[in-house]
Amino acid sequence: AQTVTQSQPEMSVQEAETVTLSCTYDTSESDYYLFWYKQPPSRQMILVIRQEAYKQQNATENRFSVNFQKAAKSFSLKISDSQLGDAAMYFCAYRRTQGGSEKLVFGKGMKLTVNP
């Protein structure tokens, strides 16, 4: 079964500092996609970054980067130069494909607080 685990329910970081959010997943597929989504208090789900499993290079998007360890099935998100606007729930997700269907499997999320 495909599962996504975010073991830290909450974290806090000082503004301008760096924080790393952890995520592990379980899959029997060899080619897949992983995502980090941000959910601010507005409840909107915002795609932060995506990683293709067949690419060894870690994805980066401005201040956001991932550390993708395929063998360990680990997919952590690093936020550099944290800003107050980064405060939100963060969800790790795995895109599961099966037959003619596809869906995202989400972790339970992690609440990030940014302290001024």
Place this chain on the structure above:
Amino acid sequence: NAGVMQNPRHLVRRRGQEARLRCSPMKGHSHVYWYRQLPEEGLKFMVYLQKENIIDESGMPKERFSAEFPKEGPSILRIQQVVRGDSAAYFCASSPSRGGHYGYTFGSGTRLTVV
């Protein structure tokens, strides 16, 4: 280009009533996915639809829940005879084709409260 539009934003229903949640995908998107988010939880897949077809409803409760995506108009998630346990945020996402590897575009959700 408007994003995924969901309405209403908030919906209050009494136990036993029906709830209808609407989702208009992004222009040009023909694939729609519904997810449910319970308090303090991540999103859970419910159903995947294309125009006039249900592709995967493995996440839908067997009773009281149904979904459709007609040729014209928005996708509808319908919950009959709502119960307190149906209270949750319901999100819709869309993609232009089967290819959510780019990441789906989500709406802002409908928060359903059953009283």
